């Protein structure tokens with residue numbers, strides 16, 4: 001089984017909401033809401049990957065020093081095994097926007113359950129809610 005390394009980030013605002021992005025039509029798992037991120041390229045660190053992805057997908061600038069390891073997902077999909085470190089980030093420059101046509105939303109901890117997410121994400125939600133409450 002191929003191991004796929006994906007980095008993701010919980011962007012938490014001052015209202016203790018976390019940013020979710022909807023996977024667009026045409027991608028695998030379209031319509032599910034996920035934490036911003038993507039596949040880590042061979043020449044980059046997870047942190048560099050998130051700086052790049054947050055710029056490309058959301059138009060915000062993040063400083064790798066503001067990324068704190070939070071939790072991870074390890075999940076067997078049919079065709080690959082996902083290993084996904086997830087960082088928390090509370091500081092960025094700019095206002096997030098869905099630059100790749102994806103819908104985005106800042107979601108309160110109590111509302112997370114109403115956003116359908118990929119199966120890999122469910123086991124992380126306790127840690128993410130705890131981080132949001134800090």
Ligand SMILES: Nc1nc2c([nH]c(=O)n2[C@@H]2O[C@H](COP(=O)(O)OP(=O)(O)OP(=O)(O)O)[C@@H](O)[C@H]2O)c(=O)[nH]1
Pocket residue numbers: 006007008027028029033034035036037038039082118119120121
């Ligand atoms: N960014 C992100 N990806 C996630 C999450 N949960 C989860 O299972 N994934 C999976 O991790 C992979 C992310 O890679 P990607 O976003 O670069 O993949 P992609 O859509 O460009 O390609 P794909 O359509 O082949 O999956 C996808 O298979 C995605 O479904 C999550 O919370 N955030």
